[in-house]
Amino acid sequence: MSSSAQTKPAxxxxxxxxxxxxxxxxxxxxxALEAARDAAGHTAQxxxxxxxxxxxxxxxxxxxxxxxxxxxxxYGAVPPTEAGALIEATRNYDHASDTLQASRxxxxxPFFALxxxxxxxxxxxxxPESIDDAIAFGTYSQLRRCLHELTPxxxxxxxxxxxxxxxxxxxxxTGLKWDTVALQPPGPRYVxxxxxxxxxxxxxxxxxxxxxxxxxxxxxxxAAYAVGADRGYVYVRAEYPLAVERLRKALQQARRAGLLGSxxxxxxxxxxxxxxxxxxAYVCGEETALLQSIQGQxxxxxxxxxxxxxxxxxxxxxxxxxxETFAAVPVILREGGDWYASMGTAGSKGTKVFALSGAxxxxxxxxxxxxxxxxxxxxxxxxxxxDGTPIKAVQTGGPSxxxxxxxxxxxxxxxxxxxxxxxxxxxxGMVVMGETTSMPEVARHFMRFSVNESCGKxxxxxxxxxxxxxxxERFVERRASPADMAKLDALCRMVKATSLxxxxxxxxxPVLSTLRYFRHEYEAACRQPALCDxx
Amino acid sequence: xxxxxxxxxxxxxxxxxxxxxLEATRAAxxxxxxxxxxxxxxxxxxxxxxxxxxxxxxxxMPACTTAASEGMAIHTHTHQLLDYRRMAxxxxxAEGNHICAFCVANGNCELQNVAVQxxxxxxxxxxxxxxxxxxxxxxxxxxxxxRCILCTRCVRVCDEIEGAHVWDVGSRGSHCHIVAGLDQxxxxxxxxxxxxxxxxxxxxxxxxxxxxxxxxxxxxxxxPALLKAARDEHVWRNQ
Amino acid sequence: MTATSPAxxxxxxxxxxxxxxxxxxxxxxxxRHGAQPDALIEVLHQVQEIHGYLPKQALDQxxxxxxxxxxxxxxxxxxxxxxxxxxxxxxxxxxxxxxxxFVKGGADVAARLEQRLxxxxxxxxxxxxxxxxxxxxxxxxxxxxxxxxxxVLLTKLPIDQPEALDAVFESAGMPSAGAxxx
Ligand SMILES: Cc1cc2nc3c(=O)[nH]c(=O)nc-3n(C[C@H](O)[C@H](O)[C@H](O)COP(=O)(O)O)c2cc1C
Ligand code: SF4
Ligand code: SF4
Ligand code: SF4
Ligand code: FES
Ligand code: FES
Ligand code: FES
Numbered sequence: 001m002s003s004s005a006q007t008k009p010a011x012x013x014x015x016x017x018x019x020x021x022x023x024x025x026x027x028x029x030x031x032a033l034e035a036a037r038d039a040a041g042h043t044a045q046x047x048x049x050x051x052x053x054x055x056x057x058x059x060x061x062x063x064x065x066x067x068x069x070x071x072x073x074x075y076g077a078v079p080p081t082e083a084g085a086l087i088e089a090t091r092n093y094d095h096a097s098d099t100l101q102a103s104r105x106x107x108x109x110p111f112f113a114l115x116x117x118x119x120x121x122x123x124x125x126x127x128p129e130s131i132d133d134a135i136a137f138g139t140y141s142q143l144r145r146c147l148h149e150l151t152p153x154x155x156x157x158x159x160x161x162x163x164x165x166x167x168x169x170x171x172x173x174t175g176l177k178w179d180t181v182a183l184q185p186p187g188p189r190y191v192x193x194x195x196x197x198x199x200x201x202x203x204x205x206x207x208x209x210x211x212x213x214x215x216x217x218x219x220x221x222x223a224a225y226a227v228g229a230d231r232g233y234v235y236v237r238a239e240y241p242l243a244v245e246r247l248r249k250a251l252q253q254a255r256r257a258g259l260l261g262s263x264x265x266x267x268x269x270x271x272x273x274x275x276x277x278x279x280x281a282y283v284c285g286e287e288t289a290l291l292q293s294i295q296g297q298x299x300x301x302x303x304x305x306x307x308x309x310x311x312x313x314x315x316x317x318x319x320x321x322x323x324e325t326f327a328a329v330p331v332i333l334r335e336g337g338d339w340y341a342s343m344g345t346a347g348s349k350g351t352k353v354f355a356l357s358g359a360x361x362x363x364x365x366x367x368x369x370x371x372x373x374x375x376x377x378x379x380x381x382x383x384x385x386x387d388g389t390p391i392k393a394v395q396t397g398g399p400s401x402x403x404x405x406x407x408x409x410x411x412x413x414x415x416x417x418x419x420x421x422x423x424x425x426x427x428x429g430m431v432v433m434g435e436t437t438s439m440p441e442v443a444r445h446f447m448r449f450s451v452n453e454s455c456g457k458x459x460x461x462x463x464x465x466x467x468x469x470x471x472x473e474r475f476v477e478r479r480a481s482p483a484d485m486a487k488l489d490a491l492c493r494m495v496k497a498t499s500l501x502x503x504x505x506x507x508x509x510p511v512l513s514t515l516r517y518f519r520h521e522y523e524a525a526c527r528q529p530a531l532c533d534x535x
Numbered sequence: 536x537x538x539x540x541x542x543x544x545x546x547x548x549x550x551x552x553x554x555x556x557l558e559a560t561r562a563a564x565x566x567x568x569x570x571x572x573x574x575x576x577x578x579x580x581x582x583x584x585x586x587x588x589x590x591x592x593x594x595x596m597p598a599c600t601t602a603a604s605e606g607m608a609i610h611t612h613t614h615q616l617l618d619y620r621r622m623a624x625x626x627x628x629a630e631g632n633h634i635c636a637f638c639v640a641n642g643n644c645e646l647q648n649v650a651v652q653x654x655x656x657x658x659x660x661x662x663x664x665x666x667x668x669x670x671x672x673x674x675x676x677x678x679x680x681x682r683c684i685l686c687t688r689c690v691r692v693c694d695e696i697e698g699a700h701v702w703d704v705g706s707r708g709s710h711c712h713i714v715a716g717l718d719q720x721x722x723x724x725x726x727x728x729x730x731x732x733x734x735x736x737x738x739x740x741x742x743x744x745x746x747x748x749x750x751x752x753x754x755x756x757x758x759p760a761l762l763k764a765a766r767d768e769h770v771w772r773n774q
Numbered sequence: 775m776t777a778t779s780p781a782x783x784x785x786x787x788x789x790x791x792x793x794x795x796x797x798x799x800x801x802x803x804x805x806r807h808g809a810q811p812d813a814l815i816e817v818l819h820q821v822q823e824i825h826g827y828l829p830k831q832a833l834d835q836x837x838x839x840x841x842x843x844x845x846x847x848x849x850x851x852x853x854x855x856x857x858x859x860x861x862x863x864x865x866x867x868x869x870x871x872x873x874x875x876f877v878k879g880g881a882d883v884a885a886r887l888e889q890r891l892x893x894x895x896x897x898x899x900x901x902x903x904x905x906x907x908x909x910x911x912x913x914x915x916x917x918x919x920x921x922x923x924x925x926v927l928l929t930k931l932p933i934d935q936p937e938a939l940d941a942v943f944e945s946a947g948m949p950s951a952g953a954x955x956x
């Protein structure tokens with residue numbers, strides 16, 4: 001069992017062991033650090049080496065945070081050969097080798113300094129595989145408080161006051177959804193956590209699952225209490241093996257600690273949670289498809305209404321929320337709904353986690369208050385394009401979103417502003433594009449994704465996306481005609497308006513937004529550009 | 536049973552509570568194109584031809600799956616809807632291989648009828664000429680995948696009415712296709728009772744009686760509703 | 775997973791065939807899930823772990839023991855990208871075409887692989903020995919563009935330097951174009 005939580009050692013090294021850093025060699029580094037510590041004759045009491053989750057600057061992995069009397073220092077891209085030097089530097093930084101000095105990251109960098117820690121407060125702090133560490137950090141204390149001191153109505157009241165909106169993309173008010181489920185006629189109810197995170201370029205939910213799984217379980221359990229559910233599922237995509245492993249471990253630990261199961265914490269509240277692993281289908285992130293998949297079926301969406309809140313798993317009222325939505329709940333209860341609502345904008349409260357990637361210097365996880373401008377996220381926090389050339393566009397919302405051109409970077413990031421620009425918040429992926437990126441190619445990239453991921457149930461999406469991808473191909477290959485432009489426009493509108501689920505309804509968005517802001521690139525690809533009709 | 540009232544293209548109608556928008560359009564004497572829907576089978580909302588506009592909502596709603604509610608006002612034939620419907624039919628023709636002149640269903644094909652209904656005479660979208668097969672392994676019937684529009688009526692009738700569940704949909708997206716058993720030749724699937732219901736309901740010439748030749752296919756698409764009524768309500772109208 | 779059994783004195787009974795062992799394992803998996811139809815996806819995951827893919831005869835067994843229609847089992851098995859219905863080639867690469875990798879030249883990586891190995895992207899049969907598939911994000915976006923070769927993740931591929939890229943492919947054990955029969 002982890003002792004680090006009880007008696008905090010004077011100095012510790014927190015090593016990121018989440019997927020991003022693992023792919024950059026964090027396991028070797030951690031092993032080398034342990035060996036170097038032992039070789040230097042330090043005990044774990046003097047110098048703890050603690051595996052933690054994401055330290056946010058994933059692009060510079062493997063990351064290590066060094067806590068000592070003088071504060072915290074961060075190191076990025078530390079080669080295992082520098083392990084000895086790093087151990088030495090925990091005592092006396094002045095002796096650090098040149099390589100190590102080069103790996104040192106300034107904590108005053110805007111990347112760190114401008115971030116908030118709300119949903120991610122435990123990420124990089126707690127050991128994701130230790131419930132003791134999580135409990136010492138305060139996790140599960142809000143669940144206990146809810147069970148002993150608050151009625152389900154009072155819990156829902158706080159969530160409503162917080163103004164929290166769904167972080168899975170739609171932005172539906174969370175408190176309202178909880179009320180809808182809670183107020184259904186008596187009978188069984190389910191809670192489901194959507195951890196299918198399929199947008200390419202999005203890794204926020206994965207980071208939470210890998211870094212702080214107990215926080216998610218706490219949020220899920222509080223939700224179950226608030227809506228009267230006694231069964232829950234977490235649906236995780238199979239492409240996240242580490243997240244699945246850690247989540248399973250966390251569930252087992254929570255069951256053993258009496259925080260899940262029957263008679264939780266001495267109350268009459270009971271909750272069973274199961275993990276369901278996907279099998280590679282983006283569309284299963286759509287809530288009705290996800291429910292089908294949990295029931296062992298093809299992930300085919302069905303028309304709504306009825307919404308899952310009315311009729312979901314096995315026909316029972318089912319609450320579905322995203323990972324980040326649930327993970328925000330414990331803090332909201334701890335600090336109060338009003339506290340949460342004091343951050344953000346009028347319509348979008350609190351903070352949002354973004355995954356920043358693409359042509360940007362600082363790649364990683366970013367948590368900022370809603371309403372922060374895109375510019376401060378990608379230019380100040382992200383540090384702009386690595387070679388210093390201007391940003392051309394920022395893509396938000398993945399295959400359902402759009403490309404926002406550089407001249408609109410001063411837009412605040414909130415649900416409404418992004419929608420107005422023809423993009424959307426989506427789950428929080430933000431991909432920066434430099435000057436060399438061609439917009440018709442970007443549009444084709446996303447359309448191919450939609451072709452691949454369409455479930456095939458309804459004709460506009462099944463056949464329409466294929467036609468759209470072929471039309472875009474003509475623009476990419478510069479053999480389009482003005483008639484193609486008209487067809488592209490018309491078909492985009494048709495697919496958007498008539499598809500059955502969100503996948504088809506938003507598949508045209510990347511085309512429509514690039515047509516809106518970069519129309520000249522499409523026109524230049526026409527054989528007779530002058531004839532392309534202008535809107 | 537209580538009744539709700541709503542308006543269809545400006546005309547007020549009353550239908551039993553729990554009815555769908557489709558029932559409301561029928562009560563108003565308005566015809567909208569349908570391909571996936573068939574009375575007696577669970578509606579799935581897949582072909583999107585029956586979409587209607589609902590006042591006060593910015594989303595189009597499929598009439599076949601949407602429950603009607605008191606005071607709704609719907610529009611079934613706006614310019615926009617006609618436009619979208621025609622495009623949907625174009626997409627259907629372009630994604631399969633429909634050589635009507637040689638088809639058993641020529642002249643008695645619901646896809647053809649819908650094309651006439653929405654005024655589609657050619658597809659603006661290039662034909663995809665997919666590689667598809669004909670399975671004639673069944674002693675009585677055959678399925679020509681070239682003509683399948685993936686309405687899943689065969690899947691539903693075989694599951695919901697016959698209870699055999701011979702058919703399902705395989706793969707996904709544009710690779711979707713109807714499968715018998717483990718994607719086997721139909722004739723090898725023991726579960727088939729040879730009842731012929733899938734032949735009765737297939738809207739195109741995709742599933743047909745082997746003895747039928749060009750333009751000879753007869754359809755009995757009213758049977759699922761009759762059988763369901765007999766089973767659920769014990770009323771027989773199939774004399 | 776490879777099944778390695780500790781050395782045992784020669785058994786008197788004839789040892790069961792590999793197929794029987796697999797069948798028994800599958801039956802066990804199904805029992806563990808209480809033969810519930812909603813466990814179908816979990817069961818298929820484990821069948822795939824046992825066989826490396828989903829052979830028809832195993833799907834047949836799953837359908838019978840879960841008491842489900844054959845076509846429903848096939849429908850599910852063929853819906854999800856991670857299930858494969860054909861035996862896999864001995865060597866496989868997965869090239870990431872997620873957005874971050876796309877922005878950093880993932881499509882070029884795919885094109886070079888196709889050329890080098892004489893295969894078509896997403897053709898599971900590949901050249902008989904190698905097959906290249908695409909994936910949409912491996913969660914290593916910070917190290918884009920990335921590629922997985924036989925389970926090993928290769929990151930920050932140097933797409934601007936053809937020789938360096940070839941060297942990476944070379945060290946991952948990929949034959950060069952000349953070595954592959956046309
Ligand atoms: C094609 C498609 C993919 C989606 N993928 C996800 C996903 O990966 N994760 C997620 O939380 N929500 C996803 N959603 C949104 C969900 O349908 C649903 O709205 C959400 O899980 C509700 O949770 P929230 O209210 O907390 O956002 C997706 C929606 C669509 C249409
Ligand atoms: S929009 Fe696409 S993914 Fe959604 S139901 Fe239709 S075919 Fe399936
Ligand atoms: S003939 Fe009857 S049992 Fe056989 S596939 Fe058709 S509907 Fe099913
Ligand atoms: S075979 Fe006929 S009934 Fe079945 S899905 Fe195709 S078109 Fe519809
Ligand atoms: S994964 Fe290590 S810092 Fe994000
Ligand atoms: S008839 Fe309503 S969607 Fe097909
Ligand atoms: S886009 Fe390639 S790893 Fe995320």
